[in-house]
Amino acid sequence: MLFKKLFRLLVVSGTMMGAASGCAANAAGPQAGASKKPASDAGTAPDAGAKAQESGGGAPGW
Amino acid sequence: MIERLAAEAWAFRARVEREAAARFSRLAEEIAAFDPESPVPAMLRRAADDEHRHEALCAELAGRGLPSDASDGRIAPPSLGPREAALYEMVAACCITETESVATVASLLAEDAVPRVREVLHEIARDEVVHAQMGWAHLAREAAAIEVGFLSRFIPSMLAGAAGDQLFADGAPELESAELLRHGVLPLSRKREIFTQTLREVIFPGLEQFGISTAPARDWHAARMADPATASAYSST
Numbered sequence: 211m212l213f214k215k216l217f218r219l220l221v222v223s224g225t226m227m228g229a230a231s232g233c234a235a236n237a238a239g240p241q242a243g244a245s246k247k248p249a250s251d252a253g254t255a256p257d258a259g260a261k262a263q264e265s266g267g268g269a270p271g272w
Numbered sequence: 273m274i275e276r277l278a279a280e281a282w283a284f285r286a287r288v289e290r291e292a293a294a295r296f297s298r299l300a301e302e303i304a305a306f307d308p309e310s311p312v313p314a315m316l317r318r319a320a321d322d323e324h325r326h327e328a329l330c331a332e333l334a335g336r337g338l339p340s341d342a343s344d345g346r347i348a349p350p351s352l353g354p355r356e357a358a359l360y361e362m363v364a365a366c367c368i369t370e371t372e373s374v375a376t377v378a379s380l381l382a383e384d385a386v387p388r389v390r391e392v393l394h395e396i397a398r399d400e401v402v403h404a405q406m407g408w409a410h411l412a413r414e415a416a417a418i419e420v421g422f423l424s425r426f427i428p429s430m431l432a433g434a435a436g437d438q439l440f441a442d443g444a445p446e447l448e449s450a451e452l453l454r455h456g457v458l459p460l461s462r463k464r465e466i467f468t469q470t471l472r473e474v475i476f477p478g479l480e481q482f483g484i485s486t487a488p489a490r491d492w493h494a495a496r497m498a499d500p501a502t503a504s505a506y507s508s509t
Contacts, residue, residue: 212378213473219401220371221478224408229416231311246419266426267347268433269295269365270288272376 273446278455282334286327291345292403293323295365302358303410310413312362315406322399329392333456347433349426356422359414363423364430366407368475372434374400375470376463380456389456408478415482424485428492431471439464440496468493 300316331337347364348357377397385393414420443460452459458466471493476486 213375213469216371216375216378216470217474217477220374220404221408221474221481224405225412225481227311227405228409228412231413232309246417264349264351265429266349266360266364267345268430268435269292269347269361269369270284270436271369271434272285272288272373 274449274451274455277446277449278452278457279334279336281452281455281457282330283336286330286334286336289323289327289330292365293320293327295361296320296323296403299358299361299365302354303362306355306358307413307417310410312406312410312413315402315409319399319403319406322403326396326399329395333389333392347430355414355418359410359418359420360423360426360430362407362410363427363479364433366404367411367478368407368427368430369434370400370404370407371475371478372467372470374404375466375474376458379458379462379466380453383453385456386454389454393456411482421483421485423479425488427479427484427486427489431489431492435467435496439467468497 296316297320300313300320303310303316304313346357346361348360352360374397377393377400381390381393381397411420438460447460449459471489476489479486479489
């Protein structure tokens, strides 16, 4: 039950906050929202053997 | 012994809070540069102030001065462009780490902690909710503008960094002491359960609603649960 509440409180509410103020594509200019732009490395093949700095890291938590 | 373990946990949290403050300040500027109408940069600036306050509270409970060894390490892979790197960090720091923190603090508040610890947990809990929400808010905005599916293969690294080396490892018996709860620290196995349940019921469904496959992350998690001895493998690759 706690986790269902957390999903609504964090994910659903957060998503609504982001959407309520208009999408980033529209904010960037009239042409930017016409279609989604691919991510900068969207074509990069997954590399299971990537070094840490290539695969990124995480933010330590509690 | 229990008091010493609790003090170490709060000292670690003080460093985490300081690092988060630096990251949020930096991300506020980076996101404002490509999405000036976003509400997220203002949220990030407030969150940075919150984290400085949390740092002092955690240091107080650790019985130590403020940490001096935390840094604002960039965690996104250098192969990503600036916009994708900012998204990577928001997902890692907020959608994953802050979301896990809310679940941890909520679980601790359900226990019988000593009064000052309880006060601190209450104050931190209120702020951490907003810190998690700003990650989901940013992801929602970016999902409308760019392809965000590329994040899928990076989620295991984000999880490894959030969990640290110890979460899936066998811990010393004192790390399982229920007495830790009175000092605002979860016993290790309980911490692992909450981390796992938050992944399965909050974070994974949240990422999937934006079309980010969680298959690599689920494989990563299943491997950790099946073989705790591999606990440090991901964080060192």
